[in-house]
Amino acid sequence: MEPNSRSYIYGLGFTKFIRDKKKMEILSTIVFLISLPPLFLFLLFSFLAIKIFTGKSINNPDYPPVKGSVFNQLLYLNYLYDYQTQVAKKQPTYRLLALAQSETYTTDIRNVEHILKTNFDKYSKGKYNQEILSDFLGQGIFAVDGDKWRQQRKLASFEFSTRVLRDFSCSVFRKNAAKLTAAISELAVSGQAFDMQNILMKCTLDSMFKVGFGIDLNCMDESNKEGNTFMKAFDDTNEMVYWRYVDPFWKLKRSLNIGSEATLNKNIKVIYNFVDNVVSTKRKLLAMERDMNVKEDILSRFLVESEKNPETMTDKYLREIILNFIIAGKDTSANTLSWFFYMLCKNPLIQEKIAQEVMDIVGSEGNVDDFVTNITDATLEQMHYLHAAITETLRLYPAVPVVSSLRNPKPSLL
Numbered sequence: 195m196e197p198n199s200r201s202y203i204y205g206l207g208f209t210k211f212i213r214d215k216k217k218m219e220i221l222s223t224i225v226f227l228i229s230l231p232p233l234f235l236f237l238l239f240s241f242l243a244i245k246i247f248t249g250k251s252i253n254n255p256d257y258p259p260v261k262g263s264v265f266n267q268l269l270y271l272n273y274l275y276d277y278q279t280q281v282a283k284k285q286p287t288y289r290l291l292a293l294a295q296s297e298t299y300t301t302d303i304r305n306v307e308h309i310l311k312t313n314f315d316k317y318s319k320g321k322y323n324q325e326i327l328s329d330f331l332g333q334g335i336f337a338v339d340g341d342k343w344r345q346q347r348k349l350a351s352f353e354f355s356t357r358v359l360r361d362f363s364c365s366v367f368r369k370n371a372a373k374l375t376a377a378i379s380e381l382a383v384s385g386q387a388f389d390m391q392n393i394l395m396k397c398t399l400d401s402m403f404k405v406g407f408g409i410d411l412n413c414m415d416e417s418n419k420e421g422n423t424f425m426k427a428f429d430d431t432n433e434m435v436y437w438r439y440v441d442p443f444w445k446l447k448r449s450l451n452i453g454s455e456a457t458l459n460k461n462i463k464v465i466y467n468f469v470d471n472v473v474s475t476k477r478k479l480l481a482m483e484r485d486m487n488v489k490e491d492i493l494s495r496f497l498v499e500s501e502k503n504p505e506t507m508t509d510k511y512l513r514e515i516i517l518n519f520i521i522a523g524k525d526t527s528a529n530t531l532s533w534f535f536y537m538l539c540k541n542p543l544i545q546e547k548i549a550q551e552v553m554d555i556v557g558s559e560g561n562v563d564d565f566v567t568n569i570t571d572a573t574l575e576q577m578h579y580l581h582a583a584i585t586e587t588l589r590l591y592p593a594v595p596v597v598s599s600l601r602n603p604k605p606s607l608l
Contacts, residue, residue, distance in 0.1 A: 252291075258298055261288040268440055275595045293442065295322075309599050320600030326438045329448075330431055330462055333511055334518030346515055353495055362490035363405045364571075370401045372566045373414055379562075390535055394528040399425055402523040406516045407472050408491030420468065427464040432525070434458040469513045473497075477509070492516055526593035533591040534584055544583060551579045 252260050261281055267290070270277035278299065281288060287300040300306065309317050318339040319327075331337040335346040353359055374397045381388045396413040403411045411421035434454050438444040447455035473493065480497050493516055500507035538545040555576050556568045 257296075258287045258289045258300075259285060260291060260296070261285065263291040264297060264440065266290065271440070278596075310597065316602055317599040318602055319598070322600065323598055326444075327435060329458070330435050330465075331518055331521075332514030334514040336518050336521065346518075349496070349499065350519070353492060356495075358490060359405075359492070359495065366401050366404045368566045368569065370397050370404075370414070372562050373397070373400075375562050375566075377414055391528060391532040394531050395429070395524070396425065398524045398528040398531075399428070399520070402520045402527075405491060405523075406520050407469075407493045408476065409472060423464060424468045427461040431458060431461040431465060432521070434461070465517070466513065469517060470509065473509045473513055492519060530584070530588060530591070530593050534587045537583075537587055537590070548580050548583055551577055 267274055267277075282299070282301040286302045287298065287305060289296045289298050291297075319337060320339075324337055327337040333342060335343060335350070338346075374393070377393065378388075393414065400411050400413050403409065410418070411425065412418040413421055413425045416422055434457065437454065441447075441454070444455060447453045448459075451459060476493050477497055480494060493512065496507070496512055496515065500512060538548070555573050556565060558565075
């Protein structure tokens with residue numbers, strides 16, 4: 195019996211050993227899984243640090259001083275331009291380190307003139323900016339360089355200088371200004387609080403879309419469901435595209451179609467489908483109205499121009515060109531007007547002087563429609579105080595506070 199008992203004891207000991215070993219393996223697995231995220235974050239941080247701080251000539255006096263990395267800007271995202279202004283007061287030209295390169299920021303007027311005027315041809319959007327912008331802006335003027343940029347710039351300069359387009363755009367802005375005044379008056383009478391920037395964004399989008407495509411979105415009165423869907427997709431897309439500048443993983447998310455990039459992809463499809471329908475409809479209408487010489491909106495005028503070069507100026511290309519012009523006019527105008535009214539609220543004396551100047555030149559009798567009708571190029575040229583106040587607003591709060599350019603590589607000698 196003893197050998198059997200000893201075997202039983204040995205068997206119990208072996209079973210206990212196996213059980214304890216399994217417990218240790220499970221415990222080790224749990225510890226490993228718990229430590230995995232911090233380990234991954236540590237390795238990721240180390241990789242980013244190495245990529246950012248190596249090969250950037252940090253202490254080289256021939257380069258502008260380093261004031262941190264581009265990721266520092268995430269800490270000041272809600273007041274980024276105020277932060278950049280404070281840094282620029284102490285150091286007009288400085289660098290922020292990024293993964294693949296260092297980015298130079300400058301407010302020195304000599305550098306600005308060198309980049310944007312005297313040596314403009316030596317700088318471009320560059321591959322970095324084009325990769326970020328092209329999914330939305332395509333081959334539009336804000337995302338291209340060289341011949342395509344020059345072609346669109348030349349065509350736009352010519353079209354915007356024509357009397358027909360100027361008269362049409364002025365009539366559109368006057369009409370929507372009257373609608374804006376009526377909407378704000380109604381809110382003021384009812385004592386409701388409202389978002390000034392939001393209503394101005396709707397007004398400028400209505401105006402720019404009418405000038406660009408010749409159709410009414412009616413975003414201000416929210417009577418057009420498709421127009422409101424387009425507006426939300428348009429605004430959200432703008433925000434998500436610019437978020438790419440501070441998101442190091444946007445390419446990965448785009449390839450996997452997840453997160454913000456999946457939402458961006460859906461919004462771009464909404465925008466493109468809406469605009470493609472407009473372009474297609476306009477082209478059909480143009481074919482039926484060939485006898486009409488007056489083509490007021492930009493799309494109609496570009497469609498006529500596209501007949502001279504149909505292979506290049508396709509519907510897709512036209513869509514991208516005009517979307518870029520809408521972006522150029524919508525946010526810049528709405529943001530400037532928002533800051534302008536903000537400054538007027540802070541400076542009531544200037545507000546009174548501007549109101550008095552406008553009434554002296556245009557008159558204060560009649561209704562809103564009569565008042566708007568009396569605002570012409572001639573009357574606007576007489577409003578010097580108003581012009582000075584808007585110019586000062588643009589100086590304090592630029593519509594485009596940051597312009598990005600990349601130095602073109604030197605040509606190789608063959």
